[in-house]
Amino acid sequence: MSTTSIYDTYEAVIGLEVHTQLLTKTKAYSNDEAAYGAMPNTLVSPVTLGLPGTLPLANKTVIEFAIRLGLATHCTIRERNEYARKNYFYADLPKGYQITQDKTPICTNGYIDIKLSETETKRIGIHRIHMEEDAGKSMHDVDLTDTLVDLNRAGVPLLEIVTEPDLRSADEAYKYLTEVRRLVRYLDICDGNMEEGSLRCDANISVRKKGAPQFGRKVEVKNMNSISNVKRAIEHEIIRQIDILEAGGSIDTETRSFDAPSGTTFSLRSKEAANDYRYFPEPDLLPVIVTEKEIARVKSTLPPLPDELVKKYTQELQLSIYDASVLTDAKEIALYFEDVLKHTSNAKAAANWVMGPVKSWLNENAMHISQLSFGGKRLAELIALVDSGKVSFSVASQKIFPQMVQHPEWTANEIAERDNLIQESNNDTLLVVVKEVVAKYPEKVAEYRGGKVGLLGMFMGEVMKASKGKADPKVTTELLKKELEQN
């Protein structure tokens, strides 16, 4: 007996707020270094400390990075940008307010497409992206009596990306986050490392009966430090909310924290009776005007983006969706593949090489593609060598490729010639060998002619052996067939 689960009669409505820590050299509004992993409280300036009399000064690169992300997510880029103060007291926020953007987010109204399956994509609306600064880091569990505060992170620039409530499941949230991470890495604006906190995610989750016109009351969940934890937290929270509603209860609008070991969420006691951030314009920072010209300039510096590359690979180059997604998964691999494409027209072979021998070599040696000693041109030469029939793919990948890695100054052709790997496709020489083999096994020849055509493989093997593996299989097959089938 199977009945529809009560859980299936509900749907979840999820919006995500993602904070990306930017890869700038300095902080958002002061020129002390923005770096992860330094000794505590060693990257701190008077501005970061919020000392009286200090003034913030906005970092140019933050605005450029915001424009990059806005363009990549199809947003409208705001011309006149202002900053605002968000006021609250917390020990890791020395000024007593965070400089952020309130009414004038730099990017609005964009989208990111996520892939639900091989054939299905879903468009997730981007409500806004705004510039702000990070707080310092508080450690509550280290010291018995006090909370420890490190201000190195205070003032590090962030872009907060807020979606529309378009996500309907934990799985969609997982896919969206994976896409955001890939995108910021392509754009070189954030390293996307959730474990180190350079990419952070808060989820707003509510549930409603399927078909209900209105959203349910939402709960905000924080402290999920990996993409799979975001998925787990959302899965748990959906069930928790449905259970409460089914038991006749109602959902409290509250902030909850994810507890990774148990996979559950717990309520964070609200810090203030009502969060009253008292936003007002930041008078210490002047407005920033982003001109059309500046947007065009930033646009011209954008790298090819994953969805554009996938389109190009599947439509122009006729590669499979699978190949295209493997090749574009990491930016560095995609750029390497692009480099190979510049020097060869055999896209399918190039894809196979990059996904095959190149990737296995990287995996086996725990190397990064940037450590591969030769560029796309060299690999294209190897592909050309295989295409010309002078070496087989297996000789190329097993005997030539490893040597190229060791000696980037050697070309594929040089290695093949030096090591005598050029396969015999000269028909005259090969024909002699073929004739010898056929003459050596008169009985097998008779069997073959009697209908045991499977013996062709055996003859092939013999020719290969006699030519020390250098016979071109295609030519050999033709010559053998001709030789065996005459008379």
Next chain:
Amino acid sequence: MKIDSKTVQDVAHLARLEFEAEGEQKIINDMNRMLGFVEKLNELNTDGIEPLIYMTEETNHLREDVVHPPLSHKEVLQNAPKHDSDYFKVPKVVEKK
């Protein structure tokens, strides 16, 4: 707008200020006087006039992304009421239930 006891208590909480109970009435009176003073502005019709936020028309006052030396570790911590050799120390405010 009229300031009452509740408003004073709310604002005091947000500003993390404490005061003696007998001082409250004086604060209420002071704040009402201040509001009364700026109330004068309501006599003007400001419909359609953008608020003045900046005292200059200047924009795009920006900085290149170049690192300058930070304060020394000792200087960073020296004004803190409580610290150890690495960190600022503050009262615990978050407890897991």
